[in-house]
Amino acid sequence: PIVRQYVSDERTRFSMIAKLKSLTVLSEFKNQFQFREEGSYSDTLSTKSVRKDNDKYEENPIPDSSLYNNTFLLRLRYAGYGTYQFATDPDPNTDEVGVSGTQKIHAADQFLFNRTMYLQKDDGVIERNSIKSKKFCNNNSGNSNKRCQKVIKGMPEIGVSVVDATLQFTKESVTSYFSLGSINSAGAVQATGGQNTFTVSNLFDLIKVDNATAIADKKIRINFEKDATGQRTRGIGENHLVYKDGEPYDPYIKSISVGKNDLNNITRSVYGPALLDMTPGQRAKSYRVPIGFIQSPRNAGDPIAVPQWAFTEFSNDTRIQLDSNSVFYPNKYTAHRVSTLMDEAQAICFSEKLTNQVDIDDCVSLLERIRDYNTPAIRGTSKAWLVCWLKYAHTVSGDYLSTGSNNAILDYFSKSIGLKFSVSTETSRKIQNSRWLDTYALGQMDTDLLTYYIYGELYIPLSVISQDGKSVNFEKKWTFPGVQFAYIASYTSNFCNCFWTPNNNCCDPKDKSKRTFITTYGTVVETKNTFINKESSSEYTYDLVLNNNQNFVYKGKFLTTQDVKSNEVVFTWLVSLNCLKSCNQSTFITYTSLSMTARQGMDTFFQKLFTFNPDL
Numbered sequence: 001p002i003v004r005q006y007v008s009d010e011r012t013r014f015s016m017i018a019k020l021k022s023l024t025v026l027s028e029f030k031n032q033f034q035f036r037e038e039g040s041y042s043d044t045l046s047t048k049s050v051r052k053d054n055d056k057y058e059e060n061p062i063p064d065s066s067l068y069n070n071t072f073l074l075r076l077r078y079a080g081y082g083t084y085q086f087a088t089d090p091d092p093n094t095d096e097v098g099v100s101g102t103q104k105i106h107a108a109d110q111f112l113f114n115r116t117m118y119l120q121k122d123d124g125v126i127e128r129n130s131i132k133s134k135k136f137c138n139n140n141s142g143n144s145n146k147r148c149q150k151v152i153k154g155m156p157e158i159g160v161s162v163v164d165a166t167l168q169f170t171k172e173s174v175t176s177y178f179s180l181g182s183i184n185s186a187g188a189v190q191a192t193g194g195q196n197t198f199t200v201s202n203l204f205d206l207i208k209v210d211n212a213t214a215i216a217d218k219k220i221r222i223n224f225e226k227d228a229t230g231q232r233t234r235g236i237g238e239n240h241l242v243y244k245d246g247e248p249y250d251p252y253i254k255s256i257s258v259g260k261n262d263l264n265n266i267t268r269s270v271y272g273p274a275l276l277d278m279t280p281g282q283r284a285k286s287y288r289v290p291i292g293f294i295q296s297p298r299n300a301g302d303p304i305a306v307p308q309w310a311f312t313e314f315s316n317d318t319r320i321q322l323d324s325n326s327v328f329y330p331n332k333y334t335a336h337r338v339s340t341l342m343d344e345a346q347a348i349c350f351s352e353k354l355t356n357q358v359d360i361d362d363c364v365s366l367l368e369r370i371r372d373y374n375t376p377a378i379r380g381t382s383k384a385w386l387v388c389w390l391k392y393a394h395t396v397s398g399d400y401l402s403t404g405s406n407n408a409i410l411d412y413f414s415k416s417i418g419l420k421f422s423v424s425t426e427t428s429r430k431i432q433n434s435r436w437l438d439t440y441a442l443g444q445m446d447t448d449l450l451t452y453y454i455y456g457e458l459y460i461p462l463s464v465i466s467q468d469g470k471s472v473n474f475e476k477k478w479t480f481p482g483v484q485f486a487y488i489a490s491y492t493s494n495f496c497n498c499f500w501t502p503n504n505n506c507c508d509p510k511d512k513s514k515r516t517f518i519t520t521y522g523t524v525v526e527t528k529n530t531f532i533n534k535e536s537s538s539e540y541t542y543d544l545v546l547n548n549n550q551n552f553v554y555k556g557k558f559l560t561t562q563d564v565k566s567n568e569v570v571f572t573w574l575v576s577l578n579c580l581k582s583c584n585q586s587t588f589i590t591y592t593s594l595s596m597t598a599r600q601g602m603d604t605f606f607q608k609l610f611t612f613n614p615d616l
Helices: 002-006 010-025 027-037 280-284 316-321 331-349 357-374 381-387 408-417 482-492 585-612
Strands: 069-085 116-118 130-133 148-151 159-172 174-186 190-201 204-209 220-224 253-258 266-269 292-295 388-396 400-403 419-423 436-446 451-467 472-481 511-519 522-533 537-546 552-563 568-579
Touching: 002 010, 010 027, 027 280, 069 220, 069 408, 069 419, 069 585, 159 408, 159 451, 159 585, 190 292, 190 388, 190 436, 204 408, 204 585, 253 400, 253 408, 316 331, 331 357, 331 381, 381 388, 381 436, 400 419, 408 419, 408 472, 451 585, 472 482, 472 585, 482 552, 482 568, 537 585, 552 585, 568 585
Parallel strands: none
Antiparallel strands: 069 116, 069 159, 069 451, 130 148, 159 204, 159 220, 174 190, 220 253, 253 266, 266 400, 292 388, 388 436, 419 451, 436 451, 472 568, 511 522, 522 537, 537 552, 552 568
16 A cells, blocks of 8 residues: 555556565465475475365366266357466566566566466457558558558467357266376476376257357357455466466356456356465365366367367467477477568568667567567477477366356357256255356467467356246167168167167067167157158157156157258157246256256267167
């Protein structure tokens, strides 16, 4: 408060506050002294550091029971460029300009380093993908002092958005680590021991929107929000005092919004206080540190690769330079950047005499950037960080800041499937279907642009509010070679052949139009209604009744067709659900679970067909 009151110059005030804030972590030395004497450090706990309250603020993605059970989920895949504005070793992380580390401020930058991790353009963002000069203004602008912005061609823009959105259902999710092997890196990122990535399985896609912008004709933005004190998200490592390389980010308050000023956004934080207010043991058990470190831009077919859906969000120039099998990456990438900057420097520095400070600042900054990126001895980590990726996986189980009651994403899926959804707001962290799951990777740190690339998958459990009066419809298709029509139809067109169950012949011996199943939810009776058999197609429809419940209408259809043009056989399974009287969430969950159990059995059966019948 004293600095803010008596220091008028904004940059001086900013620098003084940054230096004073570095003193706030002095108390951490006392905590770390005992922690490290016990043989612990960062996220590694020795037996001497075990405390009863270590897991008080855990965000464990693999709990004792499954995260999700008999619930609908919204999966949002997101990707894009963020910017991380911080000084690096050997500079202190509170340094506002950078002197001896990899990243530093240039004369043309409008802001100083503030340790902030941005996912969107906002106040304080340093943008180096453009330059400003009066040379770029229209000559008729009428203002001789005006500076106009020119975006450098091919440079990425700051912004992380949803790539695709999927409504899913799970009977019981399975979350697990997938080993990437061991590593011993003492270079630009220090990491040792076993490295992992994260998998989520046993989820069924109900409706998928490949282009998420189509949901509301706007980009769906993923962002980090400020906490109650106004603090923005930053890395909490404190130059290895608190964490080793690959530190966690805090505050972690994630928001999903349609467009920039969405009042119906969905926003939630992790559980607990700020990381620096936790004990070292509690931080170690927070599960918010990297689970894996890899040094690879992208290798086709490799499980550690950047997935195709995320790879397409790279800027055009980056996609061209990121040749998956090229031995020239990242040299190819940095050389292209230097060439681009030299073209801009030629236009600013040498086309005419520099007469104003803005052009001088741009010229000096461009030349410094060229030198730094073109001289490994000066900035060796500039190339090393381009191939480094850190993988994270943890839950998000804290308070909701907004639940998006009229959120456009939920409305889209509600109208598509016929059920009214809301975000599940269960507050007990120990109950299934209460937590979000966020799995993400951060890498390709560009020390010239101060950018990084991030992609991830965010899972949000949903509640069913009501049915909107329409039928609830599910559909699933399987495709096979066209020559196998008769063989596939022998399974899919025979009402009494329940190929997706252990008991293939499931019809009533006395009535071939009825089949009966004993399930965990009770007795299911399916009755055949129609059957149509043609040369290149066959279909039958049926009604399903559970425990003789006549208040819920369940209609199914098996359709097998042969497409001569594509030479394919397509088997389509359609389900329509309708509640005749008031039905609660558990009713829809039960019938959806029955459907997904059958679908899982069909998936398994068709996989076996491919395994045991090579002709397929």
